[in-house]
Amino acid sequence: MCGIAGAYRWPDGKVVADRLTDTLAHRGPDGAGRYSHSADYGEVHLGHRRLAVVDLSGTGAQPMASGGLVLTYNGELYNAPELRAELAAAGVRFRGTSDTEVLLEAWRRWGVDCLPRLRGMFAFGIFDERTGELVLARDQLGIKPLFLLRRGEGLVFASELKALAAVTGGSLQVDHAALVASLLYYWVPDSRCAFREAEKLPPGSWLRCRSDGRVERGRFWNLKDVAAEGRERARAGERPDIAALVEESTRRHLLSDVPVATFLSGGLDSSYLTALAARHQPGISAYTIGFRAEDAKFEAMPDDLRHARRVAEQFGVDLKEIEIAPNVLDLLPRMTYHLDEPIGDPAAINTYLICSAAREAGVKVMLSGMGADELFAGYRKHLANLLALRYQRIPRPLRRGLSQAVDRLPVATARRGYRSVRFAKRFLSFAELPEETAFRRSYTMYDRGELLALVDPDLAGSVDDVLAEHADIYQDNALDDPADFVNRMCLGDARMFLPGLNLAYTDRSSMAASTEVRVPYVDVEVVEAAFAVPGERKIVGRQGKAVLKEAASSVLPREIVYRPKGLFSAPLRAWMSRDLAPLVREVVNDGELVRSGFLRRDALARLVAEDAAGQRDYSKHLWHVLTLEYWYRGATSGEFG
Numbered sequence: 124m125c126g127i128a129g130a131y132r133w134p135d136g137k138v139v140a141d142r143l144t145d146t147l148a149h150r151g152p153d154g155a156g157r158y159s160h161s162a163d164y165g166e167v168h169l170g171h172r173r174l175a176v177v178d179l180s181g182t183g184a185q186p187m188a189s190g191g192l193v194l195t196y197n198g199e200l201y202n203a204p205e206l207r208a209e210l211a212a213a214g215v216r217f218r219g220t221s222d223t224e225v226l227l228e229a230w231r232r233w234g235v236d237c238l239p240r241l242r243g244m245f246a247f248g249i250f251d252e253r254t255g256e257l258v259l260a261r262d263q264l265g266i267k268p269l270f271l272l273r274r275g276e277g278l279v280f281a282s283e284l285k286a287l288a289a290v291t292g293g294s295l296q297v298d299h300a301a302l303v304a305s306l307l308y309y310w311v312p313d314s315r316c317a318f319r320e321a322e323k324l325p326p327g328s329w330l331r332c333r334s335d336g337r338v339e340r341g342r343f344w345n346l347k348d349v350a351a352e353g354r355e356r357a358r359a360g361e362r363p364d365i366a367a368l369v370e371e372s373t374r375r376h377l378l379s380d381v382p383v384a385t386f387l388s389g390g391l392d393s394s395y396l397t398a399l400a401a402r403h404q405p406g407i408s409a410y411t412i413g414f415r416a417e418d419a420k421f422e423a424m425p426d427d428l429r430h431a432r433r434v435a436e437q438f439g440v441d442l443k444e445i446e447i448a449p450n451v452l453d454l455l456p457r458m459t460y461h462l463d464e465p466i467g468d469p470a471a472i473n474t475y476l477i478c479s480a481a482r483e484a485g486v487k488v489m490l491s492g493m494g495a496d497e498l499f500a501g502y503r504k505h506l507a508n509l510l511a512l513r514y515q516r517i518p519r520p521l522r523r524g525l526s527q528a529v530d531r532l533p534v535a536t537a538r539r540g541y542r543s544v545r546f547a548k549r550f551l552s553f554a555e556l557p558e559e560t561a562f563r564r565s566y567t568m569y570d571r572g573e574l575l576a577l578v579d580p581d582l583a584g585s586v587d588d589v590l591a592e593h594a595d596i597y598q599d600n601a602l603d604d605p606a607d608f609v610n611r612m613c614l615g616d617a618r619m620f621l622p623g624l625n626l627a628y629t630d631r632s633s634m635a636a637s638t639e640v641r642v643p644y645v646d647v648e649v650v651e652a653a654f655a656v657p658g659e660r661k662i663v664g665r666q667g668k669a670v671l672k673e674a675a676s677s678v679l680p681r682e683i684v685y686r687p688k689g690l691f692s693a694p695l696r697a698w699m700s701r702d703l704a705p706l707v708r709e710v711v712n713d714g715e716l717v718r719s720g721f722l723r724r725d726a727l728a729r730l731v732a733e734d735a736a737g738q739r740d741y742s743k744h745l746w747h748v749l750t751l752e753y754w755y756r757g758a759t760s761g762e763f764g
Contacts, residue, residue, distance in 0.1 A: 182219025389430030392492030467747025609658025
């Protein structure tokens, strides 16, 4: 895992590429490399920051130049051994053992046709000195980030948005429509970027810059097509062996020349991966996180630690327990900077703190259970949306009475919170809506009216554009089986929620701690198999992830497999009521977002008042407002530049 950067036909390209690369130092503390080339059409400069994981010798250093090709690459190829053997059989002679060299030689032999053959996570730029072409590519699911900025015939690219902001001297303008999307989702969708001009290369795609100024784009992998093919496989009676595929993916993800550890929350996904990893790497370390008892009680958080200890004991795992009592006022601006865009999920803090502890212990690589919920329908929203279809069959007078009764219940008192009431209120907020709207409302922060009331009235068009984009993507998810609601939700999550939020914060939080996180569930072969599983096998009765639980049952204790779904989150209500209460008041009364007119003070004040009264849980909304405020201050003051 590394940081990559480059400038193609850009003014002062060498200075720009050097600054891009320096900004990414935290992504690769083990080494830095530069490459420059000058020709009639202009200059090309590539940079690299190295986190040495495979082939720690100098033969793995980058940018890697050989036979007229130059590569700067961020990622891991888990099928590198097979590709190496195939290339060697064709006569390629390798100098070292890195997957970087495998990728470079695969490109030399197959060009863009090598991309569908790559099994792993990657973002890279490859330059051909003979043709003057630069090609950028990003992995199938968007695990690794790649930002770019084009001006005229010039282009700059980098692993992080803050690097592009730095080289433009803070001149990039905030995209207010992207911030509206951030308010809705609490993250910026992968289709948008928080700064105008800048963009994210879409997952499963490539971009080629030619020396004559032409730019071409293409896709080498499309998740919608994969899901459609999976449906055909299911209709033909194919039943993929999920247990075998997950174990094989986990084994491949252990490939490393440095120590590997796992996240272990005690939930199904991380416990299953940890148990499988321990089969192949006995005594592997795992890291788990806990919060102060008073915070956990106030948030009504489950006791994950007890379950994590049981898994560790049964499988001989060296468990590292981290109790979190963070200085939130200090962490909030630091995390906002590292996250690049306004992301309001406090799980980013957990990831950063776990990775920091692992790095201090000498661990560079962590395995995460990220992706299983999206692919196998494990979130509460998936089951809740199915239950909503049944709820709509209840006579309207009974529904109205139930809604009024739940509305009067408090979500918290002065001493503790009530999760069941929070869930009930959340459910009733979308249970009677049409399918796409209900699915969106089940995981986003506001409905249309609430969002319009919160932002500058001039942004009403942006609100409608953001909502229409969600509807368009969801409708585009429609498989040929209209009854498979579950897989439509899974496809929506895999196309939006996974790259836009979970993979984004995982990459940026872990790399802020100079640590690589690998995600075995987000493996192309596991993903393809997941969409060959009909929705009725993913949610059975009230059990989400049923097919994954079936696979894990031969490995894990039943208590772990079938325990209620937990959250990889933080005690936000506790933080908001104590640590962050003064900051919330400051932001509402005199924050930059309010003073600029982007957010409306009266609407924010209502959120604070209703949350404080215990009738609504707006802690997540207010946490995101704080992250957005800090991001906006940095973006408009030139801090990112």
